[in-house]
Amino acid sequence: MTAIVNSQIQLVSRPTAExxxxxxxxxxxxxxxxxxxxxxxxxxxxxxxxxMRGRMNDGKSYAQPQPLNEVMxxxxxxxxxxxxxxxxxxxxxxxxxxxxxxHQLVDAxxxxxxxxxxxxxxxLSAYLGPVGMPGVTGWxxxxxxxxxxxxxxxxxxxASGAVGSVVGQLAKVRGARAVGLAGGADKCRxxxxxxxxxxxxxxxxxxxxxSLSAALKAACPNGIDGYFENVGGMIxxxxxxxxxxxxxxxxxxxxSGYNGEPIxxxxxxxxxxxxMKIEGFIVSEHMDVWPEALTELGGLVATGKxxxxxxxxxxxxxxxxxxxxLLKGKNFxxxxxxLV
Amino acid sequence: MTAIVNSQIQLVSRPTAExxxxxxxxxxxxxxxxxxxxxxxxxxxxxxxxxMRGRMNDGKSYAQPQPLNEVMxxxxxxxxxxxxxxxxxxxxxxxxxxxxxxHQLVDAxxxxxxxxxxxxxxxLSAYLGPVGMPGVTGWxxxxxxxxxxxxxxxxxxxASGAVGSVVGQLAKVRGARAVGLAGGADKCRxxxxxxxxxxxxxxxxxxxxxSLSAALKAACPNGIDGYFENVGGMIxxxxxxxxxxxxxxxxxxxxSGYNGEPIxxxxxxxxxxxxMKIEGFIVSEHMDVWPEALTELGGLVATGKxxxxxxxxxxxxxxxxxxxxLLKGKNFxxxxxxLV
Numbered sequence: 001m002t003a004i005v006n007s008q009i010q011l012v013s014r015p016t017a018e019x020x021x022x023x024x025x026x027x028x029x030x031x032x033x034x035x036x037x038x039x040x041x042x043x044x045x046x047x048x049x050x051x052m053r054g055r056m057n058d059g060k061s062y063a064q065p066q067p068l069n070e071v072m073x074x075x076x077x078x079x080x081x082x083x084x085x086x087x088x089x090x091x092x093x094x095x096x097x098x099x100x101x102x103h104q105l106v107d108a109x110x111x112x113x114x115x116x117x118x119x120x121x122x123x124l125s126a127y128l129g130p131v132g133m134p135g136v137t138g139w140x141x142x143x144x145x146x147x148x149x150x151x152x153x154x155x156x157x158x159a160s161g162a163v164g165s166v167v168g169q170l171a172k173v174r175g176a177r178a179v180g181l182a183g184g185a186d187k188c189r190x191x192x193x194x195x196x197x198x199x200x201x202x203x204x205x206x207x208x209x210x211s212l213s214a215a216l217k218a219a220c221p222n223g224i225d226g227y228f229e230n231v232g233g234m235i236x237x238x239x240x241x242x243x244x245x246x247x248x249x250x251x252x253x254x255x256s257g258y259n260g261e262p263i264x265x266x267x268x269x270x271x272x273x274x275x276m277k278i279e280g281f282i283v284s285e286h287m288d289v290w291p292e293a294l295t296e297l298g299g300l301v302a303t304g305k306x307x308x309x310x311x312x313x314x315x316x317x318x319x320x321x322x323x324x325x326l327l328k329g330k331n332f333x334x335x336x337x338x339l340v
Numbered sequence: 341m342t343a344i345v346n347s348q349i350q351l352v353s354r355p356t357a358e359x360x361x362x363x364x365x366x367x368x369x370x371x372x373x374x375x376x377x378x379x380x381x382x383x384x385x386x387x388x389x390x391x392m393r394g395r396m397n398d399g400k401s402y403a404q405p406q407p408l409n410e411v412m413x414x415x416x417x418x419x420x421x422x423x424x425x426x427x428x429x430x431x432x433x434x435x436x437x438x439x440x441x442x443h444q445l446v447d448a449x450x451x452x453x454x455x456x457x458x459x460x461x462x463x464l465s466a467y468l469g470p471v472g473m474p475g476v477t478g479w480x481x482x483x484x485x486x487x488x489x490x491x492x493x494x495x496x497x498x499a500s501g502a503v504g505s506v507v508g509q510l511a512k513v514r515g516a517r518a519v520g521l522a523g524g525a526d527k528c529r530x531x532x533x534x535x536x537x538x539x540x541x542x543x544x545x546x547x548x549x550x551s552l553s554a555a556l557k558a559a560c561p562n563g564i565d566g567y568f569e570n571v572g573g574m575i576x577x578x579x580x581x582x583x584x585x586x587x588x589x590x591x592x593x594x595x596s597g598y599n600g601e602p603i604x605x606x607x608x609x610x611x612x613x614x615x616m617k618i619e620g621f622i623v624s625e626h627m628d629v630w631p632e633a634l635t636e637l638g639g640l641v642a643t644g645k646x647x648x649x650x651x652x653x654x655x656x657x658x659x660x661x662x663x664x665x666l667l668k669g670k671n672f673x674x675x676x677x678x679l680v
Contacts (some may be wrong), residue, residue, distance in 0.1 A: 232609065254609045264604040269572065269594045272620035280612035 004031045004040075007316050008071040008101030014058055017259050019327070023056065024072070024320040031105055039108040040082040043098045046316075046337040047075035047128040048323045049162075050230075053258045072100035072319075075133055077117070077124045078340075085109060093119050095127040100319050102339055112287075121302035129162050129334035130308045131298050137283040138166030138228070139293040141250030142174075144286075145279045146226030150175030153220045155239055158230040159200055160187040162308070162334035163252065166297070167228045168197045169306055176226070179219045181235060183329045190332070195307055203235060209266070212238035223247075232256045233263040240270045251280040258327065309333025344371045344380075347656050348411040348441030354398055357599050359667070363396065364412070364660040371445055379448040380422040383438045386656075386677040387415035387468040388663045389502075390570075390595050412440035412659075415473055417457070417464045418680075425449060433459050435467040440659050442679055452627075461642035469502050469674040470648045471638050477623040478506030478568070479633040481590030482514075484626075485619050486566030490515030493560045495579055498570035499540055500527040502648070502674035503592065506637070507568045508537045509646050516566070519559045521575060523669045530672070535647055543575060549606070552578035563587075572596045573603040580610045591620040595667065649673025 005028050012025045034040055052074060055066040066073055076098030080088050085108045088094070096114045098104035108114045117127050129135060148154050154171040158164040159180025168178035168191070180191040180200040191200040199219040206212035216224065216238055223244035229236060232254030239249075257263040271278060300306035311331040313322035319337045326335045345368050352365045374380060392414060395406040406413055416438030420428050425448045428434070436454045438444030448454045457467050469475060488494050494511040498504040499520025508518035508531070520531040520540040531540040539559040546552035556564065556578055563584035569576060572594030579589075597603040611618060640646035651671040653662035659677045666675045 236608065251608075251612045254612055257609045262606065263609060264606050265608040266602065266604050268576065268591075268605040268608075269597045269603060271618055272591045272594055275620045275622060275625065276618075277620075278611055278616075278618045280615045280617075282615060285615065 004103060005029075006031050006101055006103040006105075008099065009316060009319050010069055011056060011066050011072055012069060014068070015056055015259075019053065019056060019324060021320050021324070026317055031103060034082055034084045034105070035107075037085050037107050037109040038083075039080055039085050039088045039094075039106055039114060041076075041078040041094055041096065041098060041104040041106065041114070042081045042340060043076040043078040043102055043104060044338070044340045045077050045125045045128055046098075046100055046319060046339065047132070048319065048326050048331075048335040048337065049074065049134070050253050050255050050258070050326065052323065053255070053327055073097065074099055075128055076104065077127050078104070083108075088114065088116070092116050093124055095132065100316065100337075102316060122298060125310060125334075125336055126301055126308065128336060129310065130166055130301050130306050131294060133283060134162035134334060135166050135297045136290055136293045137252060138163045139170060139297060140281060140283050140286055140289060141228050141252050142167050142170045142226075143293075144289065145250035145277075145281065146171075146228065146248045148174050148176035148226050151177070152225035153177040153179060153222055154226040154228070155179045155181065155216070155220065155224050156228040156230070157181040157203075157235050158253075158255070158329075159191045159197065160195075160309070160332060161230070164228065164230060165191070165195050165308055165333070166306065169195055169300075171226075172196055173300070173305075177220070177222075179216075181231075187332060190309070194309075206238075209234055209237045209241070213241045216242045226250070228252060230255060237266045240265070240267060240276075243270060243274050243276055245274050247274060247276050249276065249278040251278060255327065311335045313337045315339065344443060345369075346371050346441055346443040346445075348439065349656060349659055350409055351396060351406050351412055352409060354408070355396055355599070359393065359396060359664060361660050361664070366657055371443060374422055374424045374445070375447075377425050377447050377449040379420055379425050379428045379434075379446055379454060381416075381418040381434055381436065381438060381444040381446065381454070382421045382680060383416045383418040383442055383444055384678070384680045385417050385465050385468055386438075386440055386659060386679065387472070388659065388666050388675040388677065389414070389474070390593055390666065392663065393595070393667055413437065414439055415468055416444065417467050418444065423448075428454065428456070433457050433464055435472065440656065440677075442656060462638060465650060465674075465676055466641055466648065468676060469650065470506055470641050470646050471634060473623060474502035474674060475506050475637045476630055476633045477592060478503045479510060479637060480621060480623050480626055480629060481568050481592050482507050482510045482566075483633075484629065485590035485617075485621065486511075486568065486588045488514050488516035488566050491517075492565035493517040493519060493562055494566040494568070495519045495521065495556070495560065495564050496568040496570070497521040497543075497575050498593075498595070498669075499531045499537065500535075500649070500672060501570065504568065504570060505531070505535050505648055505673065506646065509535055509640075511566075512536055513640070513645075517560070517562075519556075521571075527672060530649070534649075546578075549574050549577045549581070553581045556582045566590070568592060570595060577606045580605070580607060580616075583610060583614050583616055585614050587614060587616050589616065589618040591618060651675045653677045655679065
């Protein structure tokens with residue numbers, strides 16, 4: 001086998017506030033020969049996700065920081081192009097954590113490192129979206145924390161995104177009213193017309209908690225029973241003002257504070273007054289629910305009942321700009337980078 | 341039976357900020373004759389509790405506002421002095437919600453309105469404290485929300501009070517480390533020496549989150565796994581900075597915001613980073629656990645294993661001042677008013 005050059009994007013410096021393209025560097029590394037048990041994967045798509053921003057910082061967080069001068073970590077789907085492992089053969093489609101690089105050389109005998117996937121009814125890229133980590137994230141918060149009863153109202157921020165779109169559609173499957181928050185008229189139209197939410201609020205039209213809270217009151221005439229939080233800040237404050245007794249907040253992301261801005265919760269006494277439950281979670285710590293979640297999500301995607309949208313950047317070199325755009329909400333649906 | 345004059349304290353105006361004695365008025369009302377099913381109780385002790393402050397406001401809260409120009413609502417213990425109800429006889433000791441008045445005339449056939457209590461091993465007043473609503477409040481938050489494992493660390497604010505003292509002692513019974521927060525050296529000494537907490541921090545010695553957080557770090561070398569919140573504001577912020585992964589906060593009271601001051605939570609992103617669970621609760625909405633809780637609490641009090649302290653004001657007319665003092669932390673232990 002001729003030597004293959006692996007292109008990868010490394011983190012070379014940490015952002016002090018907003019990250020910039022200079023924090024990243026494209027490098028080429030030679031791939032060593034395949035050892036026993038190893039599999040060589042050609043990555044077809046990289047997943048770009050908001051959680052990666054948190055890992056770029058060095059401070060205390062729920063995950064180890066992304067190491068400097070190493071390939072950016074992240075989920076990938078691809079195809080096996082060489083194998084010294086009996087469980088994988090050339091041509092197998094796989095999902096793994098290949099990172100921001102064209103190739104992944106991996107010891108596939110470690111459990112969970114590489115999963116074969118069936119692309120008969122589900123496109124390969126969907127395993128990075130609704131049938132992957134973002135989908136299970138939405139499933140967990142909706143099913144295990146919010147757990148809506150039929151007729152209740154569920155609100156989700158970043159509603160057109162990879163996670164939010166799943167939350168609202170699952171809420172509808174459970175018989176609840178689904179109300180989204182998204183940035184811009186296009187996204188809101190998509191959330192209602194394509195994803196089937198009952199309503200969607202363009203948060204960019206509201207510059208104060210009062211204004212946003214009034215819009216939520218109109219969209220949620222019976223109040224809010226569950227909220228899936230991807231954003232934080234003013235949106236959380238406005239939602240809490242409309243929260244019903246015994247409402248639940250699944251706290252999944254607080255992207256508004258990723259660059260270090262203070263994002264206080266204005267009125268935590270509402271947690272008491274409304275006997276609310278607020279729970280933060282990270283889906284990788286709940287691997288026990290993944291099979292159940294993926295079974296439901298895969299079935300819904302295969303039968304066309306769970307819709308999703310992708311923003312696809314072309315080529316590895318485009319990954320940093322696509323990631324910075326994601327942090328600013330420039331993507332529309334799941335942000336991917338196509339490598340093949 | 342000669343006519344009995346019932347003295348009562350009514351709420352005659354609502355506070356705009358801090359309540360004052362002018363919000364209350366002592367009035368005398370004649371008691372009507374006893375009807376079928378009714379019981380006349382001579383109240384021995386009134387219970388004064390922080391939640392009453394919330395009910396003095398007219399705004400949205402978890403409970404109906406205290407009506408104006410009516411007797412202040414509240415828990416009482418006393419003795420039956422006349423009965424037209426087969427289930428109660430003169431001399432029975434009872435706990436009920438008799439309000440701020442010397443006598444309570446009540447239809448005792450309604451379930452739960454009046455409970456006979458046994459004072460053989462448990463003093464009558466304890467049914468307003470560790471074997472009553474405050475005790476069950478502490479029991480619920482500790483057992484059902486914080487649910488500490490042996491070796492974990494539980495922190496409680498207002499630790500010398502009726503609720504906080506139960507929380508810490510129950511945490512010790514469960515094998516956890518108990519750390520209190522209280523105002524002043526006397527209360528802290530009591531919390532450690534009498535109640536048996538492992539440590540207690542005098543929050544009055546700390547004027548900044550940073551300083552209080554450093555004190556918490558010293559008192560909780562393994563971090564904080566559970567926090568029972570009675571206060572809010574700066575104390576909550578400081579605790580959250582020391583919260584461990586998967587820690588739980590039982591939100592029971594936020595007395596620092598009762599007069600309308602803003603009490604923002606500075607860093608709600610810690611809920612996500614530490615995968616915390618925060619839950620507000622009101623013990624009267626969990627009547628199903630009261631029998632289990634009272635069985636444990638009664639057993640611990642009767643055998644001297646659960647210690648408590650009372651601040652007793654003398655006579656009905658002293659109730660308003662005692663209540664205003666309670667809101668400022670002037671009480672030491674459960675605040676009662678003795679009427680007999």
